[in-house]
Amino acid sequence: MTDITVPQLGESVTEATVGSWQVKTGDAVSRDDVLVELETDKVAVEVRAEEDGVMGEISAQEGDTVEIGAKLGVLDAGGKAATRGGDKDSAKAEEKPAESDAGKKAAKPKSDDKPADGGKGGETVEATVPQMGESVTEGTIGSWLVKVGDTVEIDQALVEIETDKVAVEVPSPVAGKVAELLVGEGDTVSPGDAVAKIAEGAGGSAAASSDSQDDSKAETASGGDKKAMPSASRVIEENKLDAGSIEGSGKDGRITKGDALKAAEAASKASTSAPAPAPSAPAPSAAPRETGPREERVRMTRLRQTIAKRLKDAQNSAAILTTYNEADMSAIMAARKAHQEAFVAKHDVKLGFMSFFIKACVSALKEIPAVNAEIDGTDIIYKNYYDMGVAVGTDRGLVVPVVRDADQMSLAEIEKEIIRLGKRARDGKLSIEEMQGATFTLSNGGVYGSLMSMPILNAPQSGILGMHKIQERPVAENGQVVIKPMMYLALSYDHRIVDGKEAVTFLVRVKENLEDPQRMLFDL
Structure with a gap:
């Protein structure tokens, strides 16, 4: 017997309401079958079977409120549905084992006794949405990469699914032909949902199409009025x-x-608000405005919507203040020029600027720990580790992969990790784990030509460093005007936790580490 329990439902969610049970006691279930739907204030979550078996006693009834880890029911992992029907039924099931699985699929086409593919007998397999990471319960269908009738190889990408964090590809489970696309672009799907049917091998597409039409009709028939949990x-x-x-x-x-x-x-707000304006005043319309002949309306991706929401939330919740400084990049540029060839020969990677900046920030964070901390309610959480977020611009929007334990890495290791994460970001293959948990962020707008900017915090972090374009400028040095490669630096910080003195000191330490990299070598 295996207990069916309430899974983790996301940050700050402690309870849920039992929605509709999809099975009843005695039903045979397969691994990943949906057993029950739970509802929280934020999302609806499906609880799936972890293994094959028979549904036992159901402990939580529809409408009950349950906490994380609470028992919902029992799954008899060793049981068989047929054994509950008696010895005769069991014997019949043993005599016809093939009928329970393949037989059901073969029996589906009713329009003809012969397979629709002319006797080749291709089996139809559903392509389903994979797990998309912790706390990600749904995504939006992006662009289809195939169409009905296309021949696909096993693991070939069929469609892209956009979540609020990453883009995920749905691979083909088998080699064959695309028989049916079950969802359209813009539809919302959850992990485990079927998105397409693949006719395995060369044949079977017609049969699959017939099956999908039957399924589609059934879904249309059952999809009446809106349902409420x-x-x-x-x-x-x-x-x-x-x-x-x-x-x-x-x-x-x-x-x-x-x-x-x-x-x-x-x-409630509408009932307590001021009286409505006179009938002559036009009522505000919730409908989107009409576009002109030279305008184009494009729906925001889920990633772009999430970026917009989080940036605005950061401005609304944190007391963001920015302090500026500038750094002479001569020393680092000279070091790179002197050692680049030997560095590449040994480590097979170029020595860039970002590894120096990460090392400089780690050194400053150790001295000013408040910039590496976060606010949790009325508490401050100080972090004695240094996971550095590096903002990367992609075609889909800005993402921030994380370089873990940067204080324990060499310059070469940091450069290799940045290259690896950057490539995964541009290919849309970053996992949720690779973008969570950063303690501080660096954003390099200088690669796009930015001379000065004020970065926005990446909540719940308390600091972000903005890097900018290296530009030769006249500066005063020992009473002389000289030309130096200078970079403006900007530190945005949460003034609720970081005082002005700490923020300025942090940025001065970063400047000193960049202008004299030997300080980091001697831990000064």
Whole structure:
């Protein structure tokens, strides 16, 4: 027996409401089958079977509130559905083992006794959405890379799925032909959802198409009015809301408790607000404005929407202040020129500027730990490790992969890791784990020609360093005007935790480390 428990549902989520059970006691289930749907204030989460077996006792009923780790039911991993029907049924099942799996698929086409592919008998396999990382429960279908009838190889990318953090490709599980695309661009899908049907081998596409049409008709027939989760129904009933006017954010457009609470709050504000304007005043329209003949409307990707939301949230929650300085890059440029050839020969990677900046920042963070800390409620969390986020611009938007334990890495190791992460970012293959947990961020706008900027914090971090273009400028040195390769530096910091003195001292230390790299060698 295996207990079915409530999984982790995301940061700050401690409980959920049991939605609809997809199975009942005695049902046979396969690994990854959806057992029950849980609803939180933010998302609807599916609990799936971890192995094959038979559904046992169901402990939590629909509408119950359960906490993380609570028992929902029991799965008999060693059981067989047929054994619950008696010895006769078991014997029959043993006599016809092939009928339970392949037989069901073979029996599906009803229009002809012969396979639709003319006797080649290609089996239809569904391509499903892979796991997209911790806390990622849904994504949006991006661009299809294939069309119906295309021949595909095993593991060939079929479609891109955009999440609020990364873009994920759905690979073909088998070699064959694309029989049916089950979702369209812009649709929302969850891990495990089927997105396409692949006819394995050269044949089977016609049969698969027939199957998908039957499935599509069945789904259309069952997809009537909007459905609301149990806890959402209670909120709708208590507040006398119109369920038809509530836009559901759950799976298949289901109304979640969060959706219902938002609608109730909006209704409450509307009832207590000032009287409506006179009939002659035009009511504000929620519909998007019409575009002109020389305009084009393009839907924001989920990644771009998330970037916009988080940047605005950072401005709203943190007391962001920026301090500036400038650094003479002569020493680093001279070191690179003198040792570049030997460095490449030994490490097979070029010595860039970013590794020096990361080392300079790590050294400064050790001296000013508040810049490496974060606020958690009324507490400050000081971090005795240095995971450095490096902002990378891609076609999809800005992402920030993380160089872990940068204080323990050499210049060559940092350069190699930055190259690896940058390539994965541009290819859209970064994992969630590779973008989470940075303690400080560096953003190099200078590669695009930026001379000066004020970077925005990457919450919940308390500091971000903005690097800019290296430009030769006249500066005073020992009473003489000389030309130096100078770079403006900008440190944006959260003034709630970092004082002005600490911020200025941090940036001065970075400047000193860059202008005299030997300071880092001697730990000065």
